[in-house]
Amino acid sequence: xxxxxxxxxxxxxxxxxxxxxxxxxxxxxxxxxxxxxxxxxxxxxxxxxxxxxxxxxxxxxxxxxxxxxxxxxxxxxxxxxxxxxxxxxxxxxxxxxxxxxxxxxxxxxxxxxxxxxxxxxxxxxxxxxxxxxxxxxxxxxxxxxxxxxxxxxxxxxxxxxxxxxxxxxxxxxxxxxxxxxxxxxxxxxxxxxxxxxxxxxxxxxxxxxxxxxxxxxxxxxxxxxxxxxxxxxxxxxxxxxxxxxxxxxxxxxxxxxxxxxxxxxxxxxxxxxxxxxxxxxxxxxxxxxxxxxxxxxxxxxxxxxxxxxxxxxxxxxxxxxxxxxxxxxxxxxxxxxxxxxxxxxxxxxxxxxxxxxxx
Numbered sequence: 001x002x003x004x005x006x007x008x009x010x011x012x013x014x015x016x017x018x019x020x021x022x023x024x025x026x027x028x029x030x031x032x033x034x035x036x037x038x039x040x041x042x043x044x045x046x047x048x049x050x051x052x053x054x055x056x057x058x059x060x061x062x063x064x065x066x067x068x069x070x071x072x073x074x075x076x077x078x079x080x081x082x083x084x085x086x087x088x089x090x091x092x093x094x095x096x097x098x099x100x101x102x103x104x105x106x107x108x109x110x111x112x113x114x115x116x117x118x119x120x121x122x123x124x125x126x127x128x129x130x131x132x133x134x135x136x137x138x139x140x141x142x143x144x145x146x147x148x149x150x151x152x153x154x155x156x157x158x159x160x161x162x163x164x165x166x167x168x169x170x171x172x173x174x175x176x177x178x179x180x181x182x183x184x185x186x187x188x189x190x191x192x193x194x195x196x197x198x199x200x201x202x203x204x205x206x207x208x209x210x211x212x213x214x215x216x217x218x219x220x221x222x223x224x225x226x227x228x229x230x231x232x233x234x235x236x237x238x239x240x241x242x243x244x245x246x247x248x249x250x251x252x253x254x255x256x257x258x259x260x261x262x263x264x265x266x267x268x269x270x271x272x273x274x275x276x277x278x279x280x281x282x283x284x285x286x287x288x289x290x291x292x293x294x295x296x297x298x299x300x301x302x303x304x305x306x307x308x309x310x311x312x313x314x315x316x317x318x319x320x321x322x323x324x325x326x327x328x329x330x331x332x333x334x335x336x337x338x339x340x341x342x343x344x345x346x347x348x349x350x351x352x353x354x355x356x357x358x359x
Contacts, residue, residue, distance in 0.1 A: 015287050018218055022283030023296055029277025030300040035307060036270045037115065038123045042312065043257035043266075047245045051115035051270075053236035055278075056107065058271035059229030062222050062279065069219040091214075092223045099208035100224045104231025106201055107278075111232060112239065113194035120179060120187025123308035124320060127301040128163060129191045131327045134334070135160045136199020137294035144203040145210065147291055152337020159330030160298070163323040202290035205282060221286045225279050299331055 037051055045051070073087045092100070117126050135157035141147035175184045208224075209216050240246055256263035284293040302324060308314050 018283060019287035022280045022287060024280070025276040026280030026284055026293065026296050027300050029273050029275070029280055030297050031304045031307060032273040033270065033277050034118065034123050034127065034304055035311065036266060036273055037118045038308070038312065040266050040270065041119050044255055045252065045263075045266075046119075047240075047243070047248060047252065048112065048115050048119055049236060049239040049243050050245045050249070050267075051118065052108070052111040053233060053240055053245075054267060054270045055111040055115070055274040056104075056229040056232040056236070058275040059226055059233060061272070061275055062226045062229070066219065066222050066226070069222070073219075090223070091217070091220045092227065093212070093214050096208060096212045096214065096220075096224060097227055099204075099211070100227035101231045103201060103204055103208065104228035105235055106197060106204070107228060108232035108235030110194055110197040110201065111236060113190045113197060117187045117191030117194060120176075120183050121191060122176065122314045123312065124305040124314050125188075126191050127304045127308070128320060128323045128327065129188065130195050130198075131163060131298050131301050131330075132160050132192070133195040133199045134291075134294045134298040134330070136196045137202050137291055138199075140200045141203040141206070141289070141291050144207045145290065147203070147289065150337045150341060152333050152340070156330040156334035156337070159326045159333065163326035163330070166319050166323045166326065199294065202281070202285060202293055206285050206290040209286065216286060218283070218286065221282055222279070225282045228282075229275070229278060295331070295334060298327070302328065 033055070037054075040051060070087070070089050077087050114126075114130075117129070121129075138147070138149060138153055138157050142149050175181065205224075212220075214220070253260045253263040258266075281293045281297070284296060305320075305324065
């Protein structure tokens, strides 16, 4: 019994460490990805399919931690029982593989929506719109994985929606120079669709974990992310081939305002940062829930807005200020509700433990 308790505590501790690491990756990706993408567009980049492709093209980097995990499993297997066959290098089963492929296609569509919006809108505006993904995540999590909605989470969804509405009512006030009103509005709509689709994807990932019919480990989560990213990359590669983006990369690099070397540096940095984002999001869902992943994305968006205002000198208008206040109010409402729920849950668990103590 003591050994079981020690193992349980070790598992919980490892999961907390993984949660912290994935929250860190997700935070870096959430802030860095949009900024580097906007840097690409501001200095002469025009290829939307290329920007979409970059969001998942760095997925082969996941093979490195997967290989380390596999060798670790082999070492543990050899130490535990001599003569036993080496564990399989591939853990994912057909059902989960198909789920990852389908979610990956949705991810490819979402990447295009977001990249198109990023080409038309300032970072501060797109971030405020993307903040509404928490509302979509809460709604779809309620439908798909029976995530309980509290008055605080409902209040949070309403406030985040109002924040997006405030921006929509004043759409065009921060339109970039040389861009038509129609292009700006289309970019706004595409970004809203990106937020909605991403809000659907997170609960779908959590649902596929529940329906996997196999024990979910972090190695399996990384395999899921790899399959999902490759599927999204293939989808965007087709778009690039149709749009002839591969042939245009060399020409665009020579015309890039910051120089050819920095052009390729921007592309590589974008791929790595977005991979941090997706791997972090998938990891947080594994360690906590889809809604927690959505919350972290939403919490980091105001940081991205401030950095955009500093680095790109973006105009931060009154309506953006109102939208930001509503978003922060929504985050605070959600966190307070979660705090109360966790406190109540812990009290109930302590009460149950005390009731089982034999005098």
